[in-house]
Amino acid sequence: MSEVERIDDSRARFSMRVWIPIITRAFAHRNAVAGLIGGGVVVAGIETVLPLLVGRIVDEARAGSEASLLPLLLLYLTLFVVFAVGVWVFILGAGIVATRTADQLRRDCFAKLQSLEPAYFDVRPTGWLVSRLTSDCSKVAGILPWCILDFAWCSAILIGVIGTMFLTDARLAIWALAAVPVMILVSAIFQRYLVRSGREARRVSSAMTAAYGEMLLGARTTKTLVREEANLAEFAQLSSEMNFWAMRSAVLSSVYLPLIASIAAFGAALILWQGASEVLTKEGITLGTLIAFMQFAALFAQPVQELAQRFADILNASSAAERIASLLATQAKIGDSATVRAPTHDELRINALRFEGVSFWYREGVPILENFSLCASRGKTIALVGSTGGGKSTIVSLATRFYEPRTGRITLDGVDYRDRPLAWLTEQIGIVPQVAHLFAGTLRENIRYGRLEASDHDIENAARRVRAHEFIVALEHGYETQVGEGGERLSTGQRQLVALARAVLRDPQILVMDEATSSIDTATERLVQAGVDEVLKGRIAFVVAHRLSTIRRADVILVIERGAIVEQGTHRDLLAQRGRYFELYTNQYAADKERALLHLTDAKAEATVASLVGDESE
């Protein structure tokens, strides 16, 4: 999980590089970006021209020429309408850029995640990845259009205002600009501190949320320990830290904003002082121009503040941008190499899968399998039994190419499976996981997941073969029943039956089943067993077995301990040996019966099994 923490902890500095994938996607929407920039420039232009126009109106009114007022007022009105249209256009543009860029980023990240090997997900919590696709994408795409807009708008205003002022009266323009560098400097300094305290506040805020969560989860434990006061004292530290950073932000803003206002007033004062002299000596500008210049001075403050704010936004979002860039740049470690060769017609049928001297470890120096060999052939079921952490799951994960051997190789009729296209290999494999994962949707859709092009008839046939059809048609909506998120509306046993139907529909050559340890009632268990037999028939089958009935029916039982086969044979042979298998079997037997007698819940039953088998995984 180190990467997860590293990226979150990194004190984000601005780096253009991480924004490149986001910017390229945003600029793909050329018209919208043009609308953004165009709208921004039009609005800025009008904002620049308005003070001049007001100045003209004042001058004309002063001259008492009522007649010339009307066209000016009409122009004024027209400009307002154009302004409003400009606003409308740039918000629409921003909407398109923000939403489409976010959408594109999300889909690209999603597609990237689909291509990555399971090991990638082992070290990254699901919730962490989900926020990459949701909040991070929305965040970076959400600020980008406003940055583009403000960049265009501010540049246009500054160029327009400065240009107009210089054209009107260069001397007064220099006086008017005197305050701008100070404003920029002050903004840059304050934004740095504001970004920092904002970031700290967010950090403390998430720590507080975690503390609240822990308080709720551990409420009973806290009561038994009578540690309410200690808890509160610890929490109060967090909340006072929060208070510190929040106050710091507030005080910084409370200095920053009036300071900018004062600097702007200082600029206006300079114009008043110098401009009024010019008006008085009657050798330069008119009163109307003076008023216009004073309004210009007020115009400077906003673009500077806006730019400072966008700069802060970018800094705040740069860790999100970095996380997205790094996800998009991740290369899948399991995929097709250059030497991949599609199987010929004769090679399509797989007769044997062999582990040849396979070693594997998750962490360097902690081997799970060492020089492990095994041959599985068509039509035979291999049951893997043994302690958790002994390597059973690793063996099936390697067989399905979720992981690849570190050394040694796994072959299909003598050909290293890494030399076969991953997509083809996947088509040949069916997996029935310990906890059946169903997707929100109908039962029919969930079974069809096994083979997308299957007809409704195929689906029902598959369901019949594993005895799932009966329970399905008994439901009110039959195959159209919505299973809910993760299949929550079905019982554990029903979910298992659906997973079995899904595997049968796929009709794979290699089948891997991680049998559920959780208890289901005896009647369902018998049903599931019938389904299991159907699924295993005629394939190269591996079962990580927990149920006695499955174990007894296997063609070969492998007892796996510490990454090696310690016993091997049929049920009868192994029982007769009175070795490790005998021990496991009898314990399992006791656990099964006890579970039935005490109606233990799933979790407890698992714990019981684990403890009876004598392997607390540590």
Place this chain on the structure above:
Amino acid sequence: MEGLRSIWKLARGEHASFGLAVVALIVAALLLYIALLVPQSVFDTVLGDSAAASDISRTIVGWMGGTDAVSHALWIPALLMVVITGFSGVAIHLKTRLAAGSAERIARRTRDRMYDHVQRLPCSTLDQLPSGDLLQRCTSDIESMRVFLTSQAPEIGRAVLMLLMPLPIMAMLDWRMAIASVVCVPAMLAYTAINFKKMGPSFAAKEAAEAAMTANVTENLTGIRTVRAFGRGAYEETRFAASSAAFREADAHLFRLFARFWSISDLMCFTQQIIVVGLGAYLFANGRLELGAYFYFLTVVAMFIWPVRMLGRMVVEAGKALAAIARLDEILAKAQERDLDPDAAHAKPLTNTREGLAISFRNVSFAHRGGPLVLDDVSFDLAAGQTLGLVGPSGAGKTTIVQLLLRFHEPDAGTITIDGCALSLIPRASIRGVVGTVLQQPFLYSKRLRDNILASARAADAHQRAMESAAAIACVHEALLAFPEGYDTVVGEKGLTLSGGQRQRVAIARALVQAPRLLVLDDALSAVDAQTEATILTALRTNKDTHSLPPSKLIIGHRLSAVMHADLILVLDGGRVIQRGTHEQLVARAGLYQTLWRIQTELVDLASESSDADAAMSDRLTEGSSTAVLEVRDV
């Protein structure tokens, strides 16, 4: 309104500070408008026709030394402008400090209060409130309150003040212009308020679309192995593209609404301005308005009209925040556990000796609010220093006995006495303080292991040695030393997770280090292997020289080896005691206990006889259960 009353209560002690902030805000706004009058007075008197200038202009120029003086020293009005704006800035700064200071203090106090209040709520209350809901109140509702105090309320106040303050000056300058300056305001307020109310469903639709998309991603990532197993990446991408696009569209729809809102409200603002510019120009051209006043109106309208545009939105948002605040108050109004304790005069705290606890249940019954009986007429006596074992199927009521003993719940009928004193008179902290409890699923705090073991109030200043010896009895000392930073390793950090068995054993050490008078193990060894369990139980029974060994014990377990040495064993089913006695007595009698005993001891031989044993065993078990049922009727 409910929320307003709640916020008034929560703000107790800060009212004066808020009042001062309002004063500062008024001063700041006044100064800002006065600062604007300075150039206006210069335009009027010095640059314009001083005879026609308004009284205000003349007064202000008078402060600066009169028209002549100013015309020769134009830096004076310039400086005055900067100084007044500066003072206004100081006032704004003070206002923010005062208001933010109060608001943040209230937020902090509310956070602390909610934290403490919720952790002290009785279990029965906690059971009724989903923890997701509580978490949301503690986090986003408090945040809503903070935003209300720090931004919405001040913004509304500012906009209203900005609008109201210049009104008298405007009216004094020219009443026609004053009316013209605010003529669009009511329409704008109405438009923004109605608009944001109407946008509510679109916001909700966006949130719903986002939630659906998040659910889609979560489901895909949770099942990523299934997706890979079936090679369904491309299919999933199509599915996701649909939900992502739905969210995109909902969001884009909001953008379109906003585009419409901002451009229309811009037009309204401009209409207001054009009215002022046009009417002013007309009046000015006809000599019925001074230049300075005209300039003043132009500037002031530009200053107050834009905040007004936000006012309608702010009011709608503030309404939502007040609803959140009312929700907080609802939780804070619920009684805490200590409110339910007997008052000090009647309370009888337990003494903190090394004696065991004498426990007596007399005809105790209990049901969760409105539910079926969980305990039904349970009676037993346990002398000080004895061990009680509880056995039975899940849902039999074993844990409920522990919960009643710790006063998590109060019995509906019957009495519980501890050392001869009614439990209801013993303060909760007192009984929990003398009992070392290991719950079914022990919770470890995300702190160092050391802090976890010393977590209880009574163990806070226990020595390193006491901690290590407790850990040794719990058979976890070595395992903890093997962690990267030993006892200083932080639970849950850097992917460090403890196995179920390790968690249970750390929790046992945590209970032992309190040197409790009674140790409660509620199925606390379920994830520990049989051998370690035996070692721990033997140590608890025989290790006489350790200071932390509890004199009394209450052990719940489905492995009979855990309870077989108890002085009294109760077999529970459906909330009733169906059998009671010592291990020897129970093994000799037909019933659940005997059946369990057979499974756990004799099965090893049966199993080896091949699958026929299944049938035989099933028969025997059924027999056993029916005997148990018969016994219930006998009791």
